[in-house]
Amino acid sequence: MNRALASLAQRLHEERHALVGSAVELIYRELNSYRSVPVEAVRSSLEKNIARAITTLRDGKVPEADTGDEAAFTTRERAEQGVPIEDIIRAYRISLRVIHDRFIEFANETPSSVEVVLRGSNLLWAVGDWFTARAAAEYQHRAIHDAVRRSLERAELLRAVLAGAADSDTSRGRVAAAGLDPAGQYAAVKALPREGVSPEQFCRAVELSGSVGARPALMAQFGGVCVGLAPRRPQVADLGFVAVGPHVSLPRIPESVAVADRIFSLTNRPFQGVFGVEEMSWRLAVEAEPWVSGHLRSKYVEPLAQDGEFGALVLESVRTYLACDRSIKHAAAALVVHQNTLRYRLARFEEATGTSLAETDVIIEVSWALQQVPPPHH
Incomplete structure (x- = not known):
């Protein structure tokens, strides 16, 4: 059986360039997300894909689970080009479909046994499973990495804005890129979730509640405390404690931060609710005197x-x-x-x-x- 599979694999190898061309045509026809990907990049990946499939048929064994650098590389490259993971996997399966169809045609032209055809088909689809597992793992790793990077960038931007650097040359572009309105009014927010509510869940709830249409709130975690900016007063009284400073322009945010910090330190937690100048009034003078x-x-x-x-x-x-x-x-x-x-x-x-x-x-x-x-x- 192995000799018969090796013979069929050799015939596929001899037609590998034509197989790549057929797969390229099908991918661009069936997957809209690939239209922005350069043809040469797709062709290069397909050459590796088809070579892997042919090698699997020739050797008669599925790739090891811990191998797959080409799968990881292709996934990273396509993700950077904006291709979703489901289309990355579909593209790989299209290339397998092309080679599988040709494999069946070659097998029908020769006195191949049913066992050879079945074994070859199973090997090819096992290669697809191998690629899918590697691609999914790489995509998830990339998603986590990107999420961590965005979180760090957000925290860094918030530190700069809260410290009064919103109007600096280095921060102005980042402020706009984060969706903040340079001419808008924002309140500093310092919040702590109640017991049983995760900081991540609470931070997200404060962010959603404090947003106004296309003007988002911007929150980040610092030591379990949610800190950030909101264009409107968050309404999350049932989830924890929120201290809100007065609404001011971004360059004056440190003034709002000072009030929110004072409210945060004065209000006796574990109270729940949203507390601003309206609620605290004269109590804000206690610490100052x-x-x-x-x-x-x-x-x-x-x-x-x-x-x-x-x-x-x-x-x-x-x-x-x-x-x-x-x-x-x-x-x-x-x-x-x-x-x-x-x-x-x-x-x-x-x-x-x-x-x-x-x-x-x-x-x-x-x-x-x-x-x-x-x-x-x-």
Whole structure:
């Protein structure tokens, strides 16, 4: 059988140039994606493809799984020319079809046994499977490599824009290439996913939600935190915590970054929601006035420290009371305590601090002081 296959393989070898020509014609006729690929590049690849098929018939064995440099090279070259993986594989199978059809014709002209024809056909289609596996692996490797490269380029661009280099000669072209509008208004965004949501999923959700038509948001991950720019306020409150700076022109983005950073550091996570200047208002001044903050902490927080865990309960009760617009009913329900228990805790706070929660100045000062005290994690 091997001698008969070798004889048929020799006849195919003698017609290899004609076989290449037939395969080239079929590929350009059946695959539109190849019309931008130079004919000589296709011809060169087909010469290797057909040589591989003929060698397989002659030797009577399928190529080893770990071989296939020509398959990887062809896949890389076609991918760079914009040919999708399915058409790369179809082109290879077209070349196999051409050689298989001619193989059958030669076999019918000679007293070849059914076993020889079947063996030869199986070898040729096994070559197709070998190429498909190698091409798919190379294409996937390339896709991962390209994705990593784009991610790094995006992160590098974001660093430059967030640092205020959007208007530099080196960044201006990259900004436009990334889809950002050089004349548009953008807000700096700093976001953290809630537990159970992957940073990749969250970053993508923020990006989609913050985009406006042809004006995309641009986000990247830095240490598990999603950072970037958005032409509109993202709406992903159910997926995690988002700090949003004010909308400004790209050259002024560092100003928006400073506000988003402050909101990110001030807001007590694991809160969920979208927080901007509208939500934080006066709280943004807390960090900017350390002397005032220190004074108010000593006045309203430290007097409860001597009460230990009960003091922490009192402070949390005051925080909840103020968050509920000083409604005893609603605050007690939020704390899951009796209303009289809440009243006792509030009275203890007033006693320890020597103040009254009925006074406007005290309410403002206590709210400021408690902004520096993270709530307990339940």
